[in-house]
Amino acid sequence: MSTEHQTLTLNDGRRIPQLGFGTWQIEEEDAPKAVRTALETGYWLIDTAAIYKNEKGVGEGIGDWSDIFLQTKIWNESQGYDRTLKAADKCLERLGRDHVDMLLIHWPQPERGLFVDTWKALIELRDQGKAKSIGVSNFREEDLKQIVDETGVTPALNQIELHPSFQQRAMRKVHDDMGIITQSWSPLGQGNGMSNETVKGIAVETGQSASAVIIRWHIQHGLSVLPRSTNPDHIRDNFKALSFELSDEQMAKIDALDSKDGRMGPEPGNFND
Numbered sequence: 001m002s003t004e005h006q007t008l009t010l011n012d013g014r015r016i017p018q019l020g021f022g023t024w025q026i027e028e029e030d031a032p033k034a035v036r037t038a039l040e041t042g043y044w045l046i047d048t049a050a051i052y053k054n055e056k057g058v059g060e061g062i063g064d065w066s067d068i069f070l071q072t073k074i075w076n077e078s079q080g081y082d083r084t085l086k087a088a089d090k091c092l093e094r095l096g097r098d099h100v101d102m103l104l105i106h107w108p109q110p111e112r113g114l115f116v117d118t119w120k121a122l123i124e125l126r127d128q129g130k131a132k133s134i135g136v137s138n139f140r141e142e143d144l145k146q147i148v149d150e151t152g153v154t155p156a157l158n159q160i161e162l163h164p165s166f167q168q169r170a171m172r173k174v175h176d177d178m179g180i181i182t183q184s185w186s187p188l189g190q191g192n193g194m195s196n197e198t199v200k201g202i203a204v205e206t207g208q209s210a211s212a213v214i215i216r217w218h219i220q221h222g223l224s225v226l227p228r229s230t231n232p233d234h235i236r237d238n239f240k241a242l243s244f245e246l247s248d249e250q251m252a253k254i255d256a257l258d259s260k261d262g263r264m265g266p267e268p269g270n271f272n273d
């Protein structure tokens with residue numbers, strides 16, 4: 001099975017790879033090597049953010065590599081129309097590129113009350129060609145509905161916390177109904193997911209690593225997924241998720257691991273720092 005370039009179609013007609021490479025907590029100095037290893041392995045979606053403070057290293061790792069789908073995110077304190085336009089230019093400068101493939105609002109920050117203006121800036125940046133596609137991250141249903149109501153533009157994707165212990169079924173349904181791609185952050189539960197006994201059992205059954213099993217579960221649910229690693233063996237191992245299949249029974253066993261207390265990161269409505 002050759003699924004190396006398995007993609008999903010965004011609501012703006014463009015295509016996005018399902019499997020991507022996350023770079024949160026990868027230091028600027030380590031980013032070039034990690035990103036280059038990922039690209040050489042076959043990943044072509046790379047996810048960074050202004051707040052990760054590694055965009056320069058990510059840009060260096062990409063260099064003149066041509067098969068690339070690059071995402072970055074506008075940080076909270078840069079929200080607002082003019083500030084977002086300026087912040088996006090700074091991202092591009094650090095990345096050393098004239099555009100990104102996907103630009104996201106990192107968090108809705110409801111108490112700031114600026115995410116609609118921020119979204120209008122992203123629409124402008126898309127019109128200018130500085131972002132080929134635009135989306136959001138950590139938006140709740142009401143936040144999504146508000147930006148669509150006020151601008152008529154639906155985000156192409158929403159990047160949210162999603163892993164076997166926190167499966168976000170309600171948000172996935174909202175996204176499906178609105179034509180928004182779901183992209184999973186912390187897909188491995190920040191590395192904790194691999195110690196689950198069910199996952200370990202399926203790893204033995206399939207002859208794959210526990211990590212690849214979890215990533216495969218995301219892929220078979222039609223999600224875009226962003227595992228992160230600085231270990232070249234892990235980077236390559238995770239890529240194997242594109243070349244085997246889980247049975248319906250194995251998928252159901254992982255589906256059963258969902259927990260209402262499984263969230264690891266902040267609750268988006270309460271995160272206003």
Ligand SMILES: NC(=O)c1ccc[n+]([C@@H]2O[C@H](COP(=O)([O-])OP(=O)(O)OC[C@H]3O[C@@H](n4cnc5c(N)ncnc54)[C@H](OP(=O)(O)O)[C@@H]3O)[C@@H](O)[C@H]2O)c1
Pocket residue numbers: 021022023024025047048106137138159160184185186187188189190191192194209211212226227228229230231233234235237238265
């Ligand atoms: N939008 C947001 O608010 C938001 C929030 C959090 C994350 N994200 C994005 O989502 C990406 C992924 O989330 P994450 O970084 O929290 O964590 P993650 O991908 O769920 O887990 C990363 C951890 O798993 C370990 N790991 C990876 N592959 C492994 C393997 N094959 N075997 C054993 N251990 C393995 C890594 O260690 P090693 O390095 O040792 O392999 C690391 O400790 C981020 O990098 C970022 O791009 C977005």
